[in-house]
Structure formats: structure tokens, C-alpha cells
Amino acid sequence: MSTRLAKGGRLINRTAPVEFSFNGKKMKGFQGDSLAAALLANDQVMVGRSFKYHRPRGIVAAGPEEPNALVNLGTGARLEPNQRTTTTELFSGLEATSQNHWPSLSFDVGVINNYASRFMPAGFYYKTFMHPRPFWKHVFEPVIRRAAGLGKAPTQGDADRYEQAYAFCDVLVVGAGIAGLKAAKSAADAGQRVILVEQTPVLGGRAPVDDTEVDGKPVEAWLSAMEADLAARDNVTIRVRTVAAGVYDHGYVLADERVADHTPGDGRPKHRLWRIRTAKVINAAGAIERPLSFAGNDIPGVMLAGALRDYVVNYGVSPGDRTVVVTNNDSAYQTALALKAAGLDVPAVLDARASATGALPEAARKAGIRVITGHGIAKVKGGKRVTGVSVCAQAGEGSVTEEIGCDAVAMSGGWSPVVHLWSHCGGKLNWDDTISAFVPDPTRPPLNHDGSAMVEVVGAASGDLDLSGKPSTIPPVWVMPQGAPIKLRSKMWLDYQNDVKVSDVQLAAREGYMSVEHTKRYTTLGMATDQGKLSNINGLAILADSLGSEIPQVGTTTFRPPYTPVTIGALAGESRGDIFQPLRRTPMHEAHEKAGAYFEPVGLWRRPYCFPRAGETHEQAVHREVNNTRNNVGLLDASTLGKIIVKGPDAGKFLDMLYTGVMSTLPVGKCRYGLMCNEQGFLSDDGVVARIDEDTWLCHTTSGGADRIHGWMEDWLQCEWWDWKVFTANVTEQYAQVAVVGPNARKLLESLGGMDVSKEALPFMQWADGTLAGFPVRVYRISFSGELSYEIAVPASHGAAFWEACTKAGKAFDAMPYGTEGLHVLRAEKGFIMIGDETDGTVIPQDLGLDWAISKKKADYLGKRGQDRSYLASPDRWKLVGFETLDGSVIPDGSYIIASGTNANGQRNTQGRVTSTYYSPTLKRGIAMGLLKHGPTRMGEVVEFNTVKGGTVKAKVRDTVFFDKDGEKQNV
Amino acid sequence: MLTLECPYCGVKADETELAPGYEAHLKRFGPGSSPEEFEAYMFARKNPKGVHFERWRHAYGCGKWFLAARCTATLEVFGTYPAQVSEPPADIIKKIQARRPEWKSGWQPDGKGTK
């Protein structure tokens, strides 16, 4: 049985017992245990079910390479599916449940797949489930989906928070084993800033488990001296529980620190995601042991030899009483010796090599352990756990020479250097025959920004598997026994989680999926949550053999980040909820909130859409706001409007290039409406430009366009006309702007007291500086509603107070705030275009009847050449007109104007579309603008707009100005 | 995740501080240009797998546009330089020729300019 030993366990604190539960069963462990160690200490050998065949699964490894022992950890808002027990630190109250079975772990209906496994080889689903056609979606797929998946889907959001941080260093050392510690020290000695990250909670790596000597000292003594040395240095930062997940270009490394995984709910962030920029990465991530491929190698109780040794030495846990060791190299003998030293029974070491004469095999023999060379396992016996092994000659076809009873098997198929971080950015690998593994090729490293090597590899990760410096040799043993027949090969697991067997890879090769990428995808080899850490090399070897090729020719699949899975919450960081994105608020934002505004996002701004009163729908509120603005006075927060100052001796020349019209001739004190196009000729932004003084203009842009247009200006000034003397400044946030709109607008401003805003002093399309209610203001007499209208800019710090002053003074004149939707209706009633409604990136000013705003005299402006292209200059373009429905209804938003017949692709022909459509509270009927082929020549014609249900709405073509055609209201 | 040194403020800027602007040293063709010239100016791109000259703006820094010579196949950066030049600095060209002896395509839109 699997149990806690009476003695030992270098990582556990036997005086600190910890209670936890597995599948509801209360269990006990110790502080320092991994969940996997604690489960083994409680004789929980079977911990889950495999993905495809639902076979019983036990713990195989002791680190992040574990493919089997995944659990649902926690519950509710702290449920974490697929948590690896081998890297989960035990804590008090931990609740874990096993995965991928129904109704229970020990009795799982899904295991029927196991009995039918012969009918479900790799890729079988590509060959069936095709008839009848609807069955895939309605029958086969739902069944497959339910059977697949692993952990439970959470049903709640996340109770924890995550932090993100930046760090910079000269050298980032990944892995705090002996090699990593030495590398960190020598970099630190050279005066470099060093960060050392270690995925486990402790430093030292594997060496202390193997009780070796380092530099002539016992490893534990060496370690404590080294730890003290590094801790004392200012230029070294050590972060444990931190996994370097990915290496990206130019020395960018993503590292995930598990801050509070083992102390949930203590208020600290669960993880901290480090974005590290380093001049160099030193990969000291060690090596991962490989399984051997023998029949039944997936039965719970079969473990990696190194992992079994970890459990005995680190945690004082014995996974079995009688352990058969099977290997192709010397390292597994250490496991045999460690078990023996712990007083456990090792009936035999089966060594596939013809002879084993190294120091370790000799030590094992000396310790009385039976060593059988040239032999291996024909088959492991047992179902939900190991009961014994059948021994056979490695050279043969599996005829059994002996049966050995045991309850655990320790296997070692050699070690694969952890080359992931070397390979993420394209570091190349060589196949090393002496250790049968891929190792980094130092002559073909991943490159840094300056073309130098970005990653260096030391220790076992470089292929140096023996700390004492002697080259280890590991002869390849890819199948055990060598001549195993198909019956055995179809029971040899390569990928434990995804149920990929030796026979599956052979089948893929036989069917022509000869690229390693094809085989991976066809069989799903290496696509499980361990990403092939255990299975890839073994699978490659089988593939190469099946193709009659060599492993280096077959090559590896691409190593992609992350090295181990990273919690998505950590990658999202703190940007959630209200602070999901930065929020831009105008100075009046709070006042709008108090007034009960319903906001809409406009870029990162929030703008009031309307100000609904109790019992009002949004639509009713908009209508009230429009009516009140037309009849009394409305207040609009226009602060989000872009405001860009363009200044300098060449500013006029520059603006003449930027706008389709002429801005250089605009007299000081006046305003002019302008259009900007991109180089294609398409209309990109519009707004009113004010001439401030001889060499200063202020350009208003749309709310969404301010940053874009400012960048656009700078692009031309810096990259094309860099000899022009022009400065630009985006002062959008420096000014709050209030539009006071309606027949009572002037009266309202006059009641504030201050500057003269009379028709004579401040005519339409002029601006003036002065004061209102004591505030320093710049008043623009411009209108986007057709009403008497002033836009008043005040320094942003006065914005809230000025808004309040207007609101207060406005009471006497029935002032009400109005929102963006009211703004839209007001402008649509007047036929003013809106960027984003009338334009969509394919519309030119000429389409919108804005020829009057395009200078005919100018030789050039941005977009002029583009507009000359045949398709843009065509007389057949859709052009802007107004529409009114015959029945007064509102044309559906997004509707198209149908034309007769269909095109060559069978689509109904169209001749236009609606661009703005509203119910006009002023006219009490639907109004619309839209684009229509040859529109302006078709006044009075009735056209048909489509509805999504297949019907049509009839509307008459008319001009776009629905209200106050002569502009009498705005010119008072 | 690129880092590019802004030639104006000297900051080794992280990619997140920068706004990309694609191919550099394009010549603008305005009114009067032929359809072919205008099309080439707007659309035809070198898009090389290898040495490339491109525009970047230190958008969340000093705000300046600058140019970079970079390898699109390895992301190696040969150098950055101000946008207010009509050709890449000689030392950057020299560096590229040393690092990429096979490089022939030049920095001009028509592929010339290796001199």
C-alpha cells in the first residue's frame, strides 16, 4: 500500500499536521506536502480518469510534467479545474475532487470507451459519424463533448485578484538547482543585476534528493552557504513559486508567481505576473525523466523512478511496499537504493541494457538488490492499481520469463533536457546520441534585438545530466520489449492523459501522417495539459522508427509558451469590472451621474445618452430633451469634442493640406467648418476650426477622433513636411465645453453676466474671449442643431462649476441637459452629417453633397488624388438625400434600398441605404438620411427600404433638411 | 515583444509604448500623378522577409515618429534613426551589410538604394 513512512521527508514538517479532503473524504497531511504526496500518504493511488478511454489514472510524476493527477481544487468562486496535485502545496481546508468520471472515480460509466478502445484508435472520428448529416451536431458531437473535457467548468467569477509587475535585469536565471544557483552567483560576482526564479517553494532542485556532493561539500551544506551568500547580495533577487512561463523576443520573459495559491483568501493577490526584460536568460530548468513504453505502463502505481524517489526522500511517503524498478540507465538505481534505505522492498531492478556495471548498479547489487539485465517488463498486471509485472527479455517479443508481485513500478526511460525556454524564440536543437535526447545547439541560439544570443543553457537543461561531470550515456529503449507484438503495443501508453498509445502513432505513420505535426494532431499526442513533457520524445522515436527514419530527421513539434499552464486571471491582471479599461470622465461627469444620466461609451469616454426622469423610457427622455431644446434651451456637455491647437508660421499652409477647404484665409475671430480625408480620399473627420490669432488655429474634431487626428497631424509634420514650422497640441482634456442651445440660450448667458453675447457682438460663426459668471471663457457661436447656440469653453478645472452655474441660471429659462441621442436627433432634423453614421470609411465628401466644403482652387490636399480614382469619381455613386416614409413611420436602422433583380451571385440588388433614421419629436414623424444611387436627381421618387423580416418600407426621396430650411432659428 | 530605442529621447522603448507605422521612405504621390504611381504609393509594399525599413511613433513617450531598420525574419534591429531624413544613415546600412551579406533589396520603395 501507499503510505507515510515513519521517518524522513526533508520538505515536510511533521509537527504541523494539515487536514484536507479528497472527494469529500477527510485526509491528513503535513505542512510542506504537495497534494500529490499527501494523497499517496493516504493510500489514494488512483486519482483520476483519462481523457478518451476513461482509464484509471494514478500519480506518475512529482513536478509540472504530471499528466494524470489533476483535480478540481476548491469550490464556488475559488474552483480551479485541472489543478496539478504534484505542484499544489497542501494547505489546511483544501478541498479536491477527482475529474472526468460519472458517477464516481471508482465506478465510471465512461470506461465503456476503454472496452471499446479497439474500435477507437487515433483519428477514428475522422472516419465515421458522417451519416446522417444532422447527427453530427445533434447526436455525435454532444456525446463526444460530454465525454471529453477534464475539469468542471466554474460557474462563478473569480473571488481572487491578480497583480502584474515589471522587472528589469541583466541576467534572468531560470531554475534554482545547483546549476542555476552557480550561474546566478557568477553573474552576481560580475556585478550584474540578477533575478533567479524557481518554480517550487525551495531552492536546490534534484541534488538534495540524490544526496550528492557539490564542490566537495555535502549538498545540504553547500546549499545553505549558497542561499546565505545570494541573499546577502543587493544585486540578486530570488523569487520562489515563480515559473518562467515564456521567453519572447528581445529578452521579454513572462513569469508567474504563485503568491497565495497555498494561502487562499488571505487578502494577497493569488498570482503576480512578472513581465521581465532581461539582457540574457540563463536556462537552468533541468531535465525531465521519460517513461518507458511497456504494456500497462499507465496503471496506477507505475511512476517515474525519479518521482518515486522524490516522494520517499522529500515527503517521507512510500507509493508502494514492493517496487519493481525498470530502467535503461543508471539513475533509476538511486531510486532502488533510496527505497531500500527506507526499509522498503525492491524485488528486482529490470535493466533493459545488456549489462549494467556503473557505480550505482554495483551499489544496488551490494545492497542486496536483484539486478536483471537485458530484461524489461512484458506487461504490468492490475486494474486500478499495480499487482505485479511479467518479466521478459528486452530483445524478444515478450515471452514471459518470470512474474513478480509488486504494488509499484518505478520506471526510467532516460532524461530529456527542459529546452522549452531555449526554443520559444527559435533556439535550435541537436539530437544527442549519447543521452538519446534533444539538446540545445549553442551555435544556433535564439537571437536578441542586437543579434546576440538571448538564451544560454546550463546544467541538465544543456544535456549535462551528471553533475560530477562524467558524461552519462543513455541507450535508447523506445519499446519494451523490442519486438513487442501489436497486442502489447496497443497497451503501451505514450500520452497518459490523452490516451495515445504506441500503436496509435504507428497507425498515423501508416496512414501517411508522416510529419511530426500531422502525427501530433492526428493522434493528439502531446496536446494534453502537460503539452507532451512526458510523451513527445517517446512518440517521436516511435514515429521515426515507423517511417524508417531517424529522430533528428523527423524533428520536434514547435515549443510554444507557456512552459506550464498560466492562470488566465493572472494574464488579465487587475483590469476588470469598473477598471477594465481606463475611464475618461469629463469635468462634469459627476453632475451627470447625480442627474441620473444613462451613459454610453464613446471610446474610453462615457457620455450621457439621455437623462431619463422617473417613469420615463430612454426614448421618451430623448424626445423631451429635443423638444425642450427646440422650444426653450438645452445644455450639452461637449467636453469630449477634440480640441487641437495648430500653431506656427506654416500652420495655415499645413491646415490647407489637412482640410479639403481653405483654412489659411480664415480671418482671426472667425470659425469655419472643415472636412478631413485620408489619402484614399475617404472622409475621416470633421469639425469647426477657429482662427485664434495670426499663426494659431484651434481645430475641433469628433469626440472619438481627437487622438487619431492629432497623431495624423504629427505623422505628416514629422515624416513628410518636416521642414514646415508648425506645432500641434492636443488640448482636448484641458478645456471643458458646454453647448447652450435653444431660443433661450442668449438670455441664459446674459443672466450669467459678463461678456456681450449679442448678435452684433458675436455673430454666427465667430468666437470671442471674455468672462461669464466670473469664469474665463471662450465662446464659439456655432450650431450643430440649427438653434441659436453657443459652445463655451472653460479651463477644465472650472468645468464642473460652470456647468452648475449654467444649470442654476437655466432654471429660469426652462433649461434641461440633453444627451448624445438628443444631439443626434437635433442634427438629423437639420440634415447635418455625423462622422460614423453618414460615413463609414468608404464615403467621400462628394457623396454627402459637401462639395461646398472642398476647395476647387487648391492644387492639393490630403485625399485629393485618391478622390480622382475612377471608382470614386464615378457619377454612379450613392449620394446623400433625405427620406420620409409614406406612412410617417421610422425606417429601420441599417436598412437597404432595394433595386430590381438579383446579381450574378443571386443576391438582391440594392441602390442605397439609410445612414441616419430617427423619430423626429419636432415633426412628429420618421425622418431619415441615406445614400441613394444618383440620389439628388431623384427628388420625389418613392423607393423601398428592406426589413430583416423580408418586408419593405416605402419612402419618398427629398432633401436632407427637415426643419428650418432657411436657418432662421440659428441666426437670431 | 520588441524594444526599439527612440532616437529622440534615447529611451529603449517597450513595444507597448510605440505605435507602428509600416514601410518607411515612401514617396508621396499627389494630384497629377499617374494611376500606377498613386497605386504604388498607397498599396504596393515591399513586405520583405528580411531587412525592412519601417516607421514607428514613440506614441506613449515623446510622441516623435522615427524609423527603424529591422529584420522581419528574426526581429533583429539594426538601428533606429530620425524620420526627418531621406535615406537611412550610412552606419546602419554598413551594419546591415555586415550582418546580412546577402541583403540586396535596398531601402527605397523600388528596391534600390544599397549603395
Next chain:
Amino acid sequence: MKRYSVFAIAREALRYHSGWEKAWRSPEPKAQYDAIVVGAGGHGLATAYYLGKNHGITNVAIIEKGWLGGGNTGRNTTIIRSNYLQDSSAAIYEKARSLYETMSQDLNYNVMFSPRGVMMLAQTHHEVRGYLRTAHANALQGIATEFITPQRVKELCPILNIDGPRYPVLGALWQPRGGTGRHDAVAWGYARACSAMGMDIIQNCEVKGVRSENGQVTGVDTTKGFIGTKKLGMVVAGHSGQLAEMAGFRLPIEAVALQALVSEPIKPCMDVVVMANTVHGYMSQSDKGEMVIGGGTDGFNNYTQRGSFHHIEETLRALVETFPIISRLKMLRQWGGIVDMTGDRSPIISKTPLGNCFINCGWGTGGFKAIPGSGWAMAELMAKGEPGPLAEAFNMWRFKEGQFIDESVAAGVAH
């Protein structure tokens, strides 16, 4: 070609699957073909398949630098939809979608087309108007879509948070017959069918030059020698620029990296595909249980198949906000592909300055969903020498004339 069926599996099971034949042959190239398609991705293989099936041209080689299906076909997020705005886009994507409906039966290879429905969330009023426009356009294009309410969104996808504080869901454009497919299987299924028609799929063979005489292509120089042809089709997303340069013309294309990622697999919790363009991320759950996630592209030329990590962070921020339950799942694997971005973000299926040379490229971030339609249209172009109605608008001269096919005008993006 031996047919695949449940009976074939049962028969093979009895002999431990020793009797399966190769899904496709791997021949050496012949000296001369009637047509060569460069690029054995989904689009190239589909082009060859329809050359044979629709036009009877089977003396065809498909030449591939690496392994078939190894480019973007095998590294996308497998979304299939046709709810496009512009007529010419809608036509070709709907052709593709309808071919996906019957592809498994047509190819006798289960490509697992799963019409589980695609919804594109509207999270601003502007986006609502954009999708209403698309819905109206789709109604006239014969594409079944509708604009649905937030409540319906929640019913269809219960894990979606429709009441987020920043971008509450205002509705969605819903295409019930959109969905996903098994991307590798599409390439493999076409390859098997092409091979069965006698076509030669030549992998690990790189084109090094294009030979032409008097404005006509005569063949290609490859790492396996010169191969002659009467017609040449270039279908090499991500490397179109290089190939065009060999043929002596330039394209309105930039190659940039697009990234995607998957989570660890969990039990089914999401039966539809959701795209959230305002916050910029999209997600579906694969049959294996992984959440399949995609986001935005880099803004610089890149051939490394590695994107910039901050895009992954942006995408995940968006999706955690949209689907709060994914916060405690883990990112299992992320990767990048190289996509062709044209001047209007729409593809090119076109004749070229060389008389018998044709190009299919520029699918940007949305190529997978188009594969069968693209192959259908490209095959017609290659067979007849002139584009049919599906391809006509996608000619490479539209840029000169300013005749854009611009999908970004509807609030959506072209994933």
C-alpha cells in the same frame, strides 16, 4: 480510395488496424502538369480539389514548402460564418459555409462542421447600428442572420456576462448556421480526395523561382527541380509577397502576426461561438473542451510566427470581463500565424500580370471559414482563365480604381 465508415473501422479493429491505406500518396514530381497549385494549405488543396471535381482537371500538382495544412489552416480558431456586410464578401463566405455543411459527406472525411451558431456582440450603440446594417444586408443576400436581444444572448450563452459595468451587451448579430470545424481535418480531407483523383501532393518542396516566357508561366524551379505547367496558381498565405516577387509583381499586402491560444480542457459550458469586437476577443469551446481564443494582430511586418505578448493580455482582459468564469482556467498553449493583410483587408483572387498565373491571397485574419468557397472560385478562375461571379470583385486591380471591399465599415472585424 477505400471509403471510411463505421463498418470499415469495425473491420479494421479485428486486425488491429493494420489494413488502413495511406490517406494520400507522397509521389515525386512529374516533369509537367496541366496545373500547379503552390501551397498545400486549405485554400490550395481546395483549389486543386475543385479543379478536379468541377472542371475535370486532374493532372495537377500541389507543391508545398513544408507539410500540408501546416500553415494558417492548422493554427486558426476554426470559426465559420458568413454574416459579412458587403455583397461580394457575403457571397464567397456563404458559398464556403454552405460547402462546409456537406463537406464531411462530400470528402468522406469527418471535418466536424458544427453549426452551433456564431454571435457577434454589440456593446456600443454604434455597434448596434453596424450590426443592424449587416442584418439588413444579409436579408437581401440570402444569409440567415438576426439581431437578438441581450436576454436571448444570455439564453444562448449562459456564461456570458451581459451586465458588465463598462460594456453591457446591447444585443448581438446571430448566425445560427455559423459554427466551427476541425481545421486539420479540412486539409487532410481535401488532400485525401485530391490524391484519390490522381493529383500529386508534393510536400517538403520549396518553390525557388517562377519561369516565364512572353508573359506566360512555363513552370517553377523548386528544391526538387524544375516542374513545368500550363497554369500556375499561387495560394500561399503569409508568403504571397515572396512568391509574387519571384513572378515579378508586387502585392498590396503586409504580413503580420496573428495570435491565438487555448485553455486547458474543461467540461462543456459554451455551445456557441462568441465574438466581442468592441473589447476585442473571441472564444468558443472545442470538442476537446478547450476554450479556443483569438484576438488582434500586431501592427508590424513579421515572419516569425510569434506575435507580441501584450495582445494576448488584451484579449484575455476582454474575455475575462465578458466571461468571468474563465479567470481560473489556465492558458495551455499560445501560438502565432502569419497573415496577409491587404489594403482593404479583403482577399485577392485574381489574374496577374502573367497570363496563365493566378493568385489567391490576402485572407487576413479570416481565411479558414472561406476555404471551400475560395477554392471553388480559384478553381473556376484557373480553369477558365477568367473569374466567375464569386471571384470577380476580388481582383487585384481594385485598389488602383479605389473599389474597396471594406468590411471594417460594419462595426465588426474580419475574423
